Amino acid sequence: MIKVGIIGTGFVADLYMRSFALGTDFELIGAHDRRPERLSQFCAHWDQPAFATSEALLAAIGPGGILLNLTNPASHYEVGRAGLEAGCHVYTEKPLAMNVSDAQALCDLARKKGLMLASAPCSFLGEAAQTVGAAIRADVAGPIRAIYAELDDGFIPQARYADWISESGAPWPAGDEFEVGCTLEHAGYYLTWLIAIFGSVRTVVAASARQVSDLLPVDDPAPDFSVATLFFDCGVVARLTCTIIGPHNHSLRLVGDRGVIELDEAWNNAAKVRFRRRFNLRRRLMESPLARRLKLAGETHPKVGRWGSASMNFALGVTEMAEAIRDGRPCRMSIDLALHLTEVTLAIQGAGETGGAQRMTTRCDPVEPMPWAQRLG
Numbered sequence: 001m002i003k004v005g006i007i008g009t010g011f012v013a014d015l016y017m018r019s020f021a022l023g024t025d026f027e028l029i030g031a032h033d034r035r036p037e038r039l040s041q042f043c044a045h046w047d048q049p050a051f052a053t054s055e056a057l058l059a060a061i062g063p064g065g066i067l068l069n070l071t072n073p074a075s076h077y078e079v080g081r082a083g084l085e086a087g088c089h090v091y092t093e094k095p096l097a098m099n100v101s102d103a104q105a106l107c108d109l110a111r112k113k114g115l116m117l118a119s120a121p122c123s124f125l126g127e128a129a130q131t132v133g134a135a136i137r138a139d140v141a142g143p144i145r146a147i148y149a150e151l152d153d154g155f156i157p158q159a160r161y162a163d164w165i166s167e168s169g170a171p172w173p174a175g176d177e178f179e180v181g182c183t184l185e186h187a188g189y190y191l192t193w194l195i196a197i198f199g200s201v202r203t204v205v206a207a208s209a210r211q212v213s214d215l216l217p218v219d220d221p222a223p224d225f226s227v228a229t230l231f232f233d234c235g236v237v238a239r240l241t242c243t244i245i246g247p248h249n250h251s252l253r254l255v256g257d258r259g260v261i262e263l264d265e266a267w268n269n270a271a272k273v274r275f276r277r278r279f280n281l282r283r284r285l286m287e288s289p290l291a292r293r294l295k296l297a298g299e300t301h302p303k304v305g306r307w308g309s310a311s312m313n314f315a316l317g318v319t320e321m322a323e324a325i326r327d328g329r330p331c332r333m334s335i336d337l338a339l340h341l342t343e344v345t346l347a348i349q350g351a352g353e354t355g356g357a358q359r360m361t362t363r364c365d366p367v368e369p370m371p372w373a374q375r376l377g
């Protein structure tokens with residue numbers, strides 16, 4: 001069995017463990033964190049071996065195993081690099097790195113060493129995203145002309161986030177979240193879906209702003225508001241919004257010639273995917289008030305219970321990587337996808353008021369659907 005070891009045992013590590021509890025076909029060998037108290041708390045809760053140093057953990061994973069990098073974004077580059085240098089495949093939480101040149105360096109190193117390198121999120125491998133992909137391939141809505149993707153999280157400065165504690169006792173890392181910013185943290189939740197279905201973004205025309213800096217408990221907050229128009233190589237155009245200001249709205253709408261494919265929840269693998277046919281009722285053009293539920297034929301994947309507003313199986317990506325290694329096939333969470341996702345996300349986050357149009361330099365082909373997502377039921 002492929003060995004997997006975790007560096008970074010904070011808030012998100014518990015979400016991974018809850019997902020792993022559904023069953024894995026890899027061997028979790030233990031974890032390391034630079035904060036010994038937190039490491040002990042995590043390992044005691046989940047009954048996992050604790051490794052005092054990252055070197056010891058990487059040696060135990062061994063060449064050909066997987067390092068699961070769940071550290072804070074500022075550590076992703078250095079921890080990911082150490083994993084690759086130790087001969088491990090690396091699955092890292094988002095973003096791959098905090099700038100494109102570091103992300104590129106990691107990708108170059110992984111390619112040189114013949115190792116896999118993947119960046120979360122993995123929810124595009126989940127049922128809802130795969131259902132959207134199957135609906136596009138089945139031409140349910142006709143050609144897609146425009147996409148509206150919203151990742152408004154609500155007015156987070158007034159949320160009781162000090163009370164958000166993970167299952168084994170890690171507080172939600174508010175300071176880090178606000179310094180990294182909602183775009184770097186969340187744009188990937190729909191960007192990965194869209195890139196996986198439609199392929200590369202050619203041009204990003206974006207703006208980002210700091211609108212609630214005075215309400216956040218950090219000195220140097222990242223933009224808390226961004227809106228991007230994404231021009232895909234295939235001709236589709238999408239508007240993507242990321243804020244911690246707008247009333248909670250995680251909807252996705254794909255507008256085609258025959259109607260609209262839509263869903264309401266980005267963070268729920270089991271979100272209902274619907275199609276609303278467009279028609280004229282006398283002199284009024286409308287999308288049907290009666291939506292048709294779109295479902296895949298057959299079984300999909302194990303689902304986790306809800307944590308806050310999320311119900312995502314965080315194991316899907318690591319499982320995909322472990323199976324790809326075992327079967328000697330390309331990983332759906334590819335180096336190209338990780339790098340392209342990072343370039344597009346950083347372009348949006350850094351756009352500011354005057355960023356204007358930015359041509360992307362990286363590319364990614366659409367991703368092969370999951371074997372269980374070949375057709376709608």
Ligand SMILES: NC(=O)c1ccc[n+]([C@@H]2O[C@H](COP(=O)([O-])OP(=O)(O)OC[C@H]3O[C@@H](n4cnc5c(N)ncnc54)[C@H](O)[C@@H]3O)[C@@H](O)[C@H]2O)c1
Nearest residue numbers: 008009010011012033034035070071072073075093094173
């Ligand atoms: N918080 C969430 O709800 C959430 C959800 C999905 C993804 N993520 C992502 O998961 C990652 C981690 O977020 P989190 O919320 O768990 O943060 P966290 O601060 O709770 O945990 C991160 C842990 O990594 C450790 N760490 C950092 N650098 C290290 C290093 N060099 N060596 C060893 N340990 C190191 C820290 O000590 C800390 O315990 C981020 O990339 C974040 O974007 C978070």
